[in-house]
Amino acid sequence: MNLDSAPERADVAAILEPLDVGLEPALASLHARLVREAQTTHVLDIAYRVVDSPVGKLLLAATENGIIRVAFELENHQAVLERLASSVSPNILHAPSQLEAAAQQLSEYFKGSRTSFHLPLDFSLSRGFRLNVLHHLPDIAYGTTESYAEVALAAGSPNAVRAVGTACATNPLPVIVPCHRVVRSDGSYGGYLGGTEAKRTLLTLEAAA
Structure with missing residues (x-):
């Protein structure tokens, strides 16, 4: 979903608010369809989700090249996503399934059963x-x-x-x-x-x- 779609520029906060908790079935189905369509039409440049951890909620964001951002709550997740929208791509969608491997490996790490990560990473924010x-x-x-x-x-x-x-x-x-x-x-x-x-x-x- 393009955050810069004019003239009907959407409210960033509304778009970025996680959608996978407590959804009505119809809305959940619509959201799943939007994710599929975004992937099919190649307009989903950044997928994100939020996971719980012993150090607070972590934002995970990924491009097609790999995880591009992990952010702590104190960084302000919405602000982090807005920066990604302006610096990387405005095509951002809450798509938890795209980050399932990262969420699983982080869960294993915090349980003490994983000592290293095996995930594709996108280092394009660092030089x-x-x-x-x-x-x-x-x-x-x-x-x-x-x-x-x-x-x-x-x-x-x-x-x-x-x-x-x-x-x-x-x-x-x-x-x-x-x-x-x-x-x-x-x-x-x-x-x-x-x-x-x-x-x-x-x-x-x-x-x-």
């Missing part, structure tokens, strides 16, 4: 050194951490410690791309996009497995 950092993060083993300095070295720029911090703070794929495993040299947590408690929860979960 340059930040992208180098993101590509390295999955190499940090589950249940372990690396310092910002160690990540800078691994990413090819030993002096770019602050840039590593920026890359982690702007990671569009948190949890799946584990920036929570990057800590300060003294072992303290440092900042985290989802908040300090979310970072503590993730690291505690992995340490307990």
Whole structure:
């Protein structure tokens, strides 16, 4: 569904509101048909859903290339989707089935039965050194951490410690791309996009497995 369809520009909040909870059968059927038609006519550029987790509700968004965004509640899911609409494509639809594999793997991770993710990822929101950092993060083993300095070295720029911090703070794929495993040299947590408690929860979960 094109969010920019003029002159009848739809209310973004209404379009983006999740539709899979408590729907009347007729509305659920209509929504399913819209998803199918969007896929058939290739106008569904971004599918999204929201899942529950121990660190709050997570927004998952994906293009045909893979997961492009994971967002915490404190980021404001509606605002995240609006940014995706303006920067990637306005063709966004709430299509939970398109993200079933991601939701399942996240559920397994939070239950402690999964230590790595095997999902197609779309890194188009990151470039340059930040992208180098993101590509390295999955190499940090589950249940372990690396310092910002160690990540800078691994990413090819030993002096770019602050840039590593920026890359982690702007990671569009948190949890799946584990920036929570990057800590300060003294072992303290440092900042985290989802908040300090979310970072503590993730690291505690992995340490307990």
